[in-house]
Amino acid sequence: MAQAKAKAKPKSRAKAGAARHWTADIFDVLKRHNLKQVAYVPDTGQAPLIEACIRDNEIRAIPLTTEEEGIGVLAGAHLGGEEGALLLQSSGIGNCINMLGVPIECRMPLLMIVTMRGEWGEFNPWQLPMSQGTQAALEAVGVIVLRADSAERVGETVAAAAKMAFDAGRVVAVLIGQRVVGHKNWDR
Amino acid sequence: MANAKRITLDRRKVVARVLRDRGDALLITGLGAPSFDAMAAGDSLNNFYVWSGMGSAVPFGLGLACAQPGRRVLTVTGDGEMLMGLGSLATVAVQRPANFAVVVIDNQRYGETGGQLTHTEFGVDIPAMAKGAGFREVATVYTNAELEEAVPLILKGEGPVFVTVKVRPEPAKIVLPPRDGPMMRHRFRANLLGEG
Numbered sequence: 457m458a459q460a461k462a463k464a465k466p467k468s469r470a471k472a473g474a475a476r477h478w479t480a481d482i483f484d485v486l487k488r489h490n491l492k493q494v495a496y497v498p499d500t501g502q503a504p505l506i507e508a509c510i511r512d513n514e515i516r517a518i519p520l521t522t523e524e525e526g527i528g529v530l531a532g533a534h535l536g537g538e539e540g541a542l543l544l545q546s547s548g549i550g551n552c553i554n555m556l557g558v559p560i561e562c563r564m565p566l567l568m569i570v571t572m573r574g575e576w577g578e579f580n581p582w583q584l585p586m587s588q589g590t591q592a593a594l595e596a597v598g599v600i601v602l603r604a605d606s607a608e609r610v611g612e613t614v615a616a617a618a619k620m621a622f623d624a625g626r627v628v629a630v631l632i633g634q635r636v637v638g639h640k641n642w643d644r
Numbered sequence: 645m646a647n648a649k650r651i652t653l654d655r656r657k658v659v660a661r662v663l664r665d666r667g668d669a670l671l672i673t674g675l676g677a678p679s680f681d682a683m684a685a686g687d688s689l690n691n692f693y694v695w696s697g698m699g700s701a702v703p704f705g706l707g708l709a710c711a712q713p714g715r716r717v718l719t720v721t722g723d724g725e726m727l728m729g730l731g732s733l734a735t736v737a738v739q740r741p742a743n744f745a746v747v748v749i750d751n752q753r754y755g756e757t758g759g760q761l762t763h764t765e766f767g768v769d770i771p772a773m774a775k776g777a778g779f780r781e782v783a784t785v786y787t788n789a790e791l792e793e794a795v796p797l798i799l800k801g802e803g804p805v806f807v808t809v810k811v812r813p814e815p816a817k818i819v820l821p822p823r824d825g826p827m828m829r830h831r832f833r834a835n836l837l838g839e840g
Contacts, residue, residue: 493710521732528703532704532711533708536708
């Protein structure tokens with residue numbers, strides 16, 4: 457009996473946790489700011505967010521062939537009166553660095569949601585150089601960087617970043633720690 | 645082989661001709677000579693000159709075209725910049741904006757950095773890539789008669805439209821557009837959206 461009870465407890469906690477994924481908190485922020493264009497490259501961690509954006513009738517989901525295209529797309533969107541967000545992995549930050557000069561110089565808002573690879577328990581050594589340099593590279597060109605290292609912190613961090621991007625007109629990246637996203641599953 | 649045709653068109657006259665009938669079309673220009681060509685044709689509040697981020701002019705136009713479906717949006721850029729962002733042709737084709745046209749002023753040179761030959765000089769066919777990506781209308785222009793046919797396509801044809809215009813390699817005189825980013829952002833948005 458006691459054993460069954462002990463078993464039941466974590467089960468129900470897991471259920472409550474599963475009810476709301478951290479990407480749902482990000483989606484709420486995107487909707488609250490009335491974002492119309494979400495440019496993305498594929499990402500396992502953000503997959504539910506990408507799917508939510510594709511399903512949403514008021515959001516144009518724009519798949520990119522490479523991350524830096526999204527910087528141009530969202531600069532053009534801003535000129536045309538629409539705001540948006542760029543969803544990517546830390547491995548794509550290097551591709552964006554030169555292009556980031558456009559919104560930074562023009563003082564255009566830009567919100568980047570970046571899932572980290574190559575930090576917390578990374579198995580693939582080839583992922584380490586870009587990830588370890590991600591924050592420094594962003595800050596070197598003038599991007600404001602916020603971090604969320606637990607699922608509970610993602611929503612408030614993205615909300616804060618969105619205010620700085622869209623209300624203060626700045627280029628802001630939220631780095632979501634690999635601890636939140638989880639390891640890549642190599643045992644498929 | 646692709647370059648067997650004689651190239652006689654003058655880049656500045658080509659851009660001036662395309663923009664002559666633009667009406668209220670919105671224009672994004674790629675960095676370097678295409679920006680100078682557009683400025684030489686006459687500055688406009690509907691122009692936005694991109695001064696960095698080589699490869700961004702086409703995505704820039706795409707984002708603008710999607711945000712402003714009721715307006716014609718043009719990206720005018722060079723072959724060097726287009727080669728740097730070929731993947732963006734695929735990205736445009738997936739969105740399929742009917743109001744968007746890309747014009748590549750192709751001198752087959754990196755004219756701003758010493759005149760080195762670009763890949764198009766060796767026959768790389770960017771319009772064929774645009775066609776393969778899924779652009780609705782694609783054309784390559786060598787003559788004034790072909791340019792006259794292409795202008796209505798660029799300004800009114802159902803997009804996405806892609807036109808390469810082959811031009812002579814001689815650089816034209818530099819005519820500098822404004823380069824204060826916040827000022828250009830503000831003037832473009834104030835004119836288009838009536839806000840600051």
